[in-house]
Amino acid sequence: MHRITALAAATITLAFGLGTGAATATATATDDAARxxxxxxxxxxxxxxxxxxxNGGGTRCQWPDERKANTADNCSFIQRGENVRxxxxxxxxxxxxxxxxxYNSRVGSTPSGQGGNLQGSYQIRSFKPQ
Incomplete structure (x- = not known):
């Protein structure tokens, strides 16, 4: 009887985890800095x-640099005058x-391993670690 109960509990836990994919993804996304x-x-x-x-759509610009004094140097949509969304x-x-x-006119910051939508009414022209 004990084995059946443990198996049933594991099955319910697995089913619950699969049914809440968004919550699981959010929890996993906060586990370490290299997410x-x-x-x-x-x-x-x-x-x-x-x-x-x-939601991470459109044109992407990415930098392995810890800091960037002018993002327009190598980001096509910033060069075209488009905002960061x-x-x-x-x-x-x-x-x-x-x-x-x-690094003038700070507008925001984002923790490691996180992101999302911004107001979308401005360009990010420089960034650095906090």
Missing amino acids: VAPAAFSCSPGNFCMYSDW SVWNATGHRVQYYTGTN
Whole structure:
């Protein structure tokens, strides 16, 4: 009887875990600094990524650099004047970002292993660790 109870409990736990994929993904995403971005946010480990559309869509620019004084140097959608609508931080540290080059006019920050949609009404022109 004890084995059947343990097996039933394991089955229920597994079924519950599979039924709550979003909650499981969120919990897993906070486990360590080298997390993998959710499928919607394609961002290589160790990089800070910005996207021209919501939910990690549109054009992606990513940097393995710890800091960048002018993101327009190598980001096509920033060069075209498009705003940043979402970010993902796959670095090992919190990243703070600025609307001005050379770390001027701080607008926000994102903890390691996290990201999401921004207000979408500005460009991120520089970033560095907090």
